[in-house]
Amino acid sequence: MNLKDKRVFVTGGARGIGRGIVTLLAKEGARVAFTYTSNPAPSEELLKELPGDGHLCVKMDVRDGASIQEGFAKAMETLGGLDGLVNNAGITKDQLALRMSAEEFKDVVDTNLLGTFLCTKAVLKSMMKQRSGSIVNLSSVVAQMGNPGQCNYVASKAGIEGMTRSMALEMASRKIRINAVAPGFIATDMTEKLSDDQKAKISERIPLGELGSPEDIAHAVAFLLSDQSTYITGQVLQVNGGLYL
Ligand code: NAP
Numbered sequence: 001m002n003l004k005d006k007r008v009f010v011t012g013g014a015r016g017i018g019r020g021i022v023t024l025l026a027k028e029g030a031r032v033a034f035t036y037t038s039n040p041a042p043s044e045e046l047l048k049e050l051p052g053d054g055h056l057c058v059k060m061d062v063r064d065g066a067s068i069q070e071g072f073a074k075a076m077e078t079l080g081g082l083d084g085l086v087n088n089a090g091i092t093k094d095q096l097a098l099r100m101s102a103e104e105f106k107d108v109v110d111t112n113l114l115g116t117f118l119c120t121k122a123v124l125k126s127m128m129k130q131r132s133g134s135i136v137n138l139s140s141v142v143a144q145m146g147n148p149g150q151c152n153y154v155a156s157k158a159g160i161e162g163m164t165r166s167m168a169l170e171m172a173s174r175k176i177r178i179n180a181v182a183p184g185f186i187a188t189d190m191t192e193k194l195s196d197d198q199k200a201k202i203s204e205r206i207p208l209g210e211l212g213s214p215e216d217i218a219h220a221v222a223f224l225l226s227d228q229s230t231y232i233t234g235q236v237l238q239v240n241g242g243l244y245l
Contacts, residue, residue: 001028001219001222001223001226001228002028002029002226002227003025003028003029003030003222003225003226004028004029004030005029005030005031006025006029006030006031006083006084006225006226007030007031007033007079007080007081007082007083007084008025008030008031008032008033008082008083008084008085008086008225009032009033009034009072009075009082009084009085009086009119009123010022010025010032010033010034010035010085010086010088011034011035011060011062011086011087011088011089011115011119012034012035012036012037012062012088012089012090013032013034013035013036013043013046013057013088014034014035014036014042014043014046014057015042015188015189016186016188016189016190016214017088017138017183017186017188017214017217017218018034018086018088018089018214019046019214020213020214020215020217020218021086021088021214021217021218021221021222022034022046022050022055023046023049023050023218024215024218024219024221024222025218025221025222025225026050026051026052026055027051028222028226029052030052030084030225031052031053031054031055031079032050032055033055033056033057033058033074033075033078033079033082034046034055034057034058035057035058035059035060035062035071035089036057036058036059036060037059037060037061038059040057040059043057044057054078054079056074056075056078056079058070058071058074058075059071062087062089062111062115062116062118062119063110063111063114063115063118065118068118068119068122069122072119072122072123076126081126081130082123082126082127082133083132083133083134083225084133084134084135084136084225085119085120085123085133085134085135085136086135086136086138086221086225087115087116087119087120087135087136087137087138087160088138089111089112089115090111090112090138090156090190091107091108091111091112092108092150092153092190092193093107093108093152093153094149094150094153095149095152096148096149097151100151100152104152105151105152105155107152108152108153108156109152109155109156109159111156112153112156112157112160113155113156113159113160113163116137116160116163117163120135120137120167120178123135124171124176127171127174127176128171128174128176131174131175132175132176133175133176133177134176134177134178134179134224134225134226134229135167135176135177135178135179136179136180136181136221136224136225137160137163137164137178137179137180137181138160138180138181138183138217139157139160139161139164139180139181139182139183139236140153140154140157140182140183141182141183141184141185141238141240141243141244142154142157143157143158143160143161143182143236144158144182144244145243145244157182160180161180161182161236164178164179164180164234164236165234168233168234169234172233172234177224177229177230177232177233178233178234179224179229179232179233179234179235179236179237180235180236180237181217181220181221181224181236181237181239182236182237182238182239182240183212183216183217183239183240184206184211184212184238184239184240184241184243184244185199185202185206185211185212185240185243186211186212186213186214186216186217187211187212187213187214188214191211199211205243206240206241206242206243207241207242207243207245208241208242209241210241211241212239212240212241216239217239220237220239223237224237
């Protein structure tokens with residue numbers, strides 16, 4: 001995938017799937033800005049490891065408008081504009097609906113869905129001016145499947161898929177493409193919370209027989225950011241080992 005000279009912003013890039021995305025994009029020639037919430041050390045370490053020049057990390061909380069403005073302003077200043085945005089930052093706060101507090105519901109929706117909306121708004125004007133851009137939102141296989149104990153997370157991801165289609169329609173005439181990637185179960189901190197027994201049961205249900213890796217997701221994201229996908233918009237690309245067929 002050739003991403004040479006593409007300037008891409010990735011939210012939550014220091015670990016997990018985000019880290020896989022940042023690393024692959026840099027390998028493919030992109031200049032990448034990525035975010036951390038509070039501890040800069042892992043991001044600064046990652047910056048040193050990335051191939052190529054001109055990458056940066058910025059502190060950002062995707063729930064906070066002022067923090068978003070500041071983070072994107074820094075990235076725009078360093079990169080001189082943006083060709084891509086990956087809305088990767090996300091959290092889970094699992095609980096059965098009966099026991100879930102309004103706060104647990106709201107925290108997850110604010111980070112995953114509102115955060116994706118706010119970060120997208122932050123780049124749209126400059127992408128409209130340049131009449132090009134590709135935005136990739138991270139959904140999840142559970143947006144379609146549903147998942148007991150995750151009604152907040154599933155609502156946020158189903159919301160992201162609907163928002164992706166609506167914004168794709170709004171932005172198509174400006175040549176800005178907006179797609180989503182829906183991972184299945186991927187080995188990261190997010191799934192590390194599952195017990196070995198739960199992981200074994202999940203692997204049994206995956207036709208390809210194992211959890212995916214951050215790199216599996218990164219390749220799909222890189223494709224949607226690249227010029228090989230210029231006729232694709234408003235789609236949700238499933239990357240789940242055949243989990244939900
Ligand atoms: P992860 O390892 O838990 O990492 C989450 C990332 O989100 C971290 O980089 C974190 O930043 C960032 N983040 C959390 N809250 C934030 C906030 N308020 N503002 C800015 N950044 C914030 O998760 P992951 O497994 O890599 O998941 C990445 C994305 O893929 C998420 O959207 C997730 O829903 C989706 N996904 C994951 C799986 C899976 O199986 N792992 C499956 C389907 C979908 P810090 O490092 O600073 O905390």
